[in-house]
Amino acid sequence: MVQPVGGRVTGVLANRCGATDSDHYGVDIAGNSGMAIGAAYPGTVAFAGWTSGGGNMVTLSHAGGYQTRYLHMVRAASVAVGQQVGQGQVLGHVGSTGNSTGPHLHFEIRRHGAVYDIRPAYVCGSTVTKGAPINLPFADLPPVNAAPDRVLVVRTDGTLAAKESLNGTVHELKTNVTRVSADRDRVAVISTNGAAEVKVGGLTAGWVTLFHNARDVVVDGDRYVVLGTDGRAWAKDGLYSTNWAHISSNTTVIDAADGRIGVIENGVAKVKEGPINASWHTVAASATDLSLDGARIGVVEGGTAKVKEGPLNAAWVNQAAGRQVVVEGYRIAVRDDSGNAYVKAGPLNGSWDHVATGATDLDVAGNRVAVVSGGWARVKEPNLNSYWVDVVVNARQVALANQ
Incomplete structure (x- = not known):
């Protein structure tokens, strides 16, 4: 099993990190409001709904008689009872519903109905990393091949390069590439001829053509959004589906x-949630950049990066002067006009870490931060004060695959 979220441990089995509580059956992981909650192991959704204590919660059934529980989600679960889910698949987002004093995930493991002893894996005040293995023995659970920590880089000559780990081999995947995006094991590109293409699985997998006459593409699981060269945006669910839906015109950002x-259409930032044909909600009247992740939305409006979390009509919180904003899990990143890159972790009003100068691109995923600076794509993990690792030279764009 892997950690469903990252953050700080504020409660463990039978102890709330300061007070004994024999009725506390799991671990509390805080400092991650709005972070997407991933399934710890492949399984079937046994419960997805509301309880008075757990608020919005999900229970998964797994092989070997195991169950995992995920409590206090900010809104209704992203999955339904009976649905099969993969490891890391989004179940919902960290919140504070039910019997909760602040945003956190209460995570439990049970086997054959009995509470599983998780104490060896969690220490009060320590931090855990989303997607990292849970350091416990799980008898009768077969191993799962989780998505790698991919770094995708478009070089200045249009070559798409990739690494599966920071110290791994550089793989050259494609030439004549202008844009790249990634989500778990899916990589999407725009070629110089306007073709939007996707590969799923290993780096040697074949490319599937999605769309022609495109200038940008983003992927969210098995959902694809494409921005055409004519400014019209389209979306579909399913790699091989032909049911493209026209979602906006005069579009600059997707x-x-x-x-x-989310799109920026005629300068207006709009977001919809759920099915592709859901209604749009205007979130900003004059935006130049837009970023979505979990319960958070980021925009740049009037030269200022702003972020909101929770419902679409939540209030904005000003962050910093900037031209690019990235929200991902419990981290927010901003790049300003001078190339300074700043990242904060935790609440919207948290403090910034100045992580880079001369940055021309920026991305964040999990506990990793990536920039293009000095001609290099550089990545640091797990902490904001960790050293940079030079990944690929002659870089123009960098993208990190979300876990």
Whole structure:
């Protein structure tokens, strides 16, 4: 099993990190409001709904008689009873519903109905990383091939390069590429001829052509959003589906994450959630950049990066002067006109870390931060004060695959 979220441990089995509580059956992981909650292991949704104590919650059944529970989600679950889910698949987002004093995930493991002893894996005050293995023995659970920590880089000559780990081999995947995006094991590109293409699985998998005459593409699981060269945006669910839906015109920016789609149309930032044909909600009247992840939305409006979390009509919180904003899990990143890159972790009003100068591109995924600076695509993990690792030289764009 892997960690469903990242953050700080504020409660463990039978102890709330300061007070004994024999009725506390799991671990509390905080400092991650709005982060997408991933399934710890492949399974079937046994419950998805509301309880008075757990608020919005999900229970998964797994092989070997195991169950995992995910409590206090900010809104209704992203999955339904009976649905098969993969490891890391989004179940919902960290919130504070039910019997909760602040945003956190209460995570439990049970086997054959009995509470599983998770104490060896969690220590009060420690931090855990989303997607990292849970350091416990799980008898009768076969291993799962989780998505790798991919870094995708478009070089200045249009070559698409990739690494499966920071110290791994550089793989050259394609030439004549202008844009790249990634989500778990899916990589989407725009070629110089306007073709939007996707590959699923390993780096040697074949490319599938999605669309022609495109200038940008984003992927959210098995959902694809494409921006055409004529400014019209289209979306579909399913790699091989032909049911493209026209969602906006005069569009300059597109994004999609965790069941939400966002566009900037005629300068207006709009977001919809759920099905592709859902109604749009205007979130900003004059935006130049847009980023979605979990329960958070980021825009740049009037030269200022702003972020909101929770419902679409939540209030904006000003972040910093910037031209590019990225929201991902519990981190927010901003790049300003001078190439300074700043990242904060935790609440919207948290403090910034100045992580790079001379940056021309920026991305964040999980506990990783990537920039293009000095001609290099550089990545640091797991902490904001960690050292940069130079990944690929002669870089123009960098994208990190979300877990």
